[in-house]
Amino acid sequence: MRRSWMALFLLLLGACTGPVRSTSVYESKAGATAETVASAVETARLAVQAAQDGDAYGRYLTQLLADAEKDADAAQGTFEGIQPPDRRADQLRDQLDELLGQATDTLTELRTLARRGRFAELAEPAAPLAGLAEELHAFAEAHA
Amino acid sequence: MAGRVLEAGLQLLDRQLVDRDGRLAGKVDDLELELPEGGGPPVVTAILAGPGALARRIGGRLGAGLEALASRLREGDDGRPARVSFAVVKRIGSAVELSVPRAELETNRLEAWTRDHLIAHLPGAGDAPE
Amino acid sequence: MKRLFAVALGILTAIGGFVDIGDIVANTETGARFGMSLAWVVVVGVVGICLFAEMAGRVATVSKRATFDLVRERLGARVALVNLVASLFITFLTLAAEIGGVALAIELATSVNYLLWVPIVAFCVWLVIWRVKFDLMENVFGLLGLALVVTAVALWRLDPDWGGLLHGATHPAVPQGEGHPSWWYFAIALLGAAMTPYEVFFFSSGAVEEGWSRADLVTNRLNVYIGFPLGGLLSLSLMAGATLFLEPRGIQPGHLSQVALPTALTLGKLGLAVLLVGFFAATFGAALETGLSCGYTIAQYFGFQWGKFVRPADAPRFHLVALVSIVLGAGLVLTTLDPITVTEYSIVLSAAALPLTYFPILVVANDPDYMGDKVNSRFSNALGSVYLLLLLVVAVATIPLMVLTKAGS
Secondary structure (H helix, E strand, C coil): CHHHHHHHHHHHHHHHCCCCCCHHHHHHHHHHHHHHHHHHHHHHHHHHHHHHHCCCCHHHHHHHHHHHHHHHHHHHHHHHCCCCCCHHHHHHHHHHHHHHHHHHHHHHHHHHHHHCCCHHHCHHHHCCHHHHHHHHHHHHHHHC | CCCCCCCHHHHCCCCEEECCCCCEEEECCEEEEECCCCCCCCEEEEEEECHHHHHHHHCHHHHHHHHHHHHHHCCCCCCCCEEEEHHHEEEECCCEEECCCHHHCHHHHHHHHHHHHCHHHCCCCCCCCC | CHHHHHHHHHHHHHHHCCCCHHHHHHHHHHHHHHCCCCHHHHHHHHHHHHHHHHHHHHHHHHHCCCHHHHHHHHHHHHHHHHHHHHHHHHHHHHHHHHHHHHHHHHHHHHCCCHHHHHHHHHHHHHHHHHHCCHHHHHHHHHHHHHHHHHHHHHHHHHCCCHHHHHHHHHCCCCCCCCCHHHHHHHHHHHHHHHCCHHHHHHHHHHHHHCCCCHHHHHHHHHHHHHHHHHHHHHHHHHHHHHHHHCCCCCCCCCCHHHHCHHHHHHHHHHHHHHHHHHHHHHHHHHHHHHHHHHHHHHHHHHCECCCCCCCHHHCHHHHHHHHHHHHHHHHHHHCCCCHHHHHHHHHHHHHHHHHHHHHHHHHHHCCHHHHHHHCCCHHHHHHHHHHHHHHHHHHHHHHHHHHHCCCCC
């Protein structure tokens, strides 16, 4: 009886953390990361659009942008912590890293502007978000 | 209240105790039985209530844990569970109705302690619900 | 006329009080990932809660005893203890989730970090439980919760392809790119959110608190059969909003700010303000209910005096349990565990505990000793048995699915 509980516990533990042994697992984690960051980027896009339409509270928009930035940062941080098992995974990582970097930089900039109440200036830094979202979605689809 | 034959398991155990004023006074956690002198079926002489009595019925490790908790909560008495003499039982219906107010029952000790040491200190404890 | 007013109030309160943080999170996350393909689960859940809430209310009204109270009598101390431990654990987790939810709602309105609000929220929850009269408490938060109707208004304003939405709802299929295990896992979560155990304890204890009698049986039925389904519609409008706004963009609503997106962007500042009131009322009301339910379940198992209908000094242990539960619940949130994550776990674990909580109700509602001539009809029993079977299957499937899908990721 006790052994089976131990087994279940270890299974759960393994499911939560752990080094990645195969490329396909690494690939799916990369895909999941891309999905999460895409979600953050899309959220930011909506927030910027709302700012331009004058639709919502500044406080709410700031919260949205801060949440998006937090999500993207967390996803990037988790992904960075995973060791790529081989060269192909290395390539995958470089590819995603570039997208992640762009995303987090843009989101940070947007959040900073919003915190200072400069909503009118959001449009320009937010311009690359559309393309970024597309690339991230495509990456996620290809590697999910 | 003399001489009523009950299926103690079905009709008495785990029933709600209600005092003279309609206040809830615990559950019938266990029964104290006495074998009459001249033979015959055992007679219920008292109702036992409180964590100590319940622990014995539940048994096992859970019961032992409950017993340990109960002995911590009792204020240094002889270590037996709270006892409600069957003499104060007025009626047995859907609940077990008693003829005394709960303040007079042994089972009320913990409740009184909680009230006096904790709840009574909070403002508004004695106010009727507004 | 007064009678009509009372009935209307009861129904409106039931609608507004239906949704809590679990429903908010479950329906929005499901809509964002699976569209309307799991809408049928909400229907199943609503029918289930209607069935068992009516039963629990009837039991309390006729026997004047709350359901949990009778569980120990009917099923014995040991079985009832297992029931107590499971129910208490789930209700406590839900309480923590609701307290977190209130704090998140206030954070969204004020931009002040939610952790700072937690102690204040906990104190206010306790204060209302301590001082405010039961029906006043229920009516105020129930009616304020109606503010969530704004999600339906937003939906209507969006003028969506209703046919498409309906089609998605009536043709349940796992969307492309998603796996079957995740789909079923979310189905379980939705069911757990719709049928949370505390609702039944609270409903039956509430019937005793408000002193319902046989004359109120009809009112009980109306509240449940009209109020709860309409409340379920609010859940579905959250799901639909997420389907229309979040799913096409691949947005995963892990924050309350994202949950508010469909309404905020469709109805602007005013819509958002009303939505925040709704979030606050729904979560605060549910925090009150779960806090009280912790007290109800323990008091009703051990048999000590419970209820807000007596002075606090006459129910000291009941109030102590409620107080301690609130403090511990706030403590759990203050460990900086994400309240949304706590919510997700609470609803899934609720689903796993459902057979334990609902089975005794079915047993008690059939007992002529307590119910007299108001025992269950054959139809209620048949439907109730079907549900118990379903809930048993759900309970067995929950943990394996949780492990398999890594808690739905």
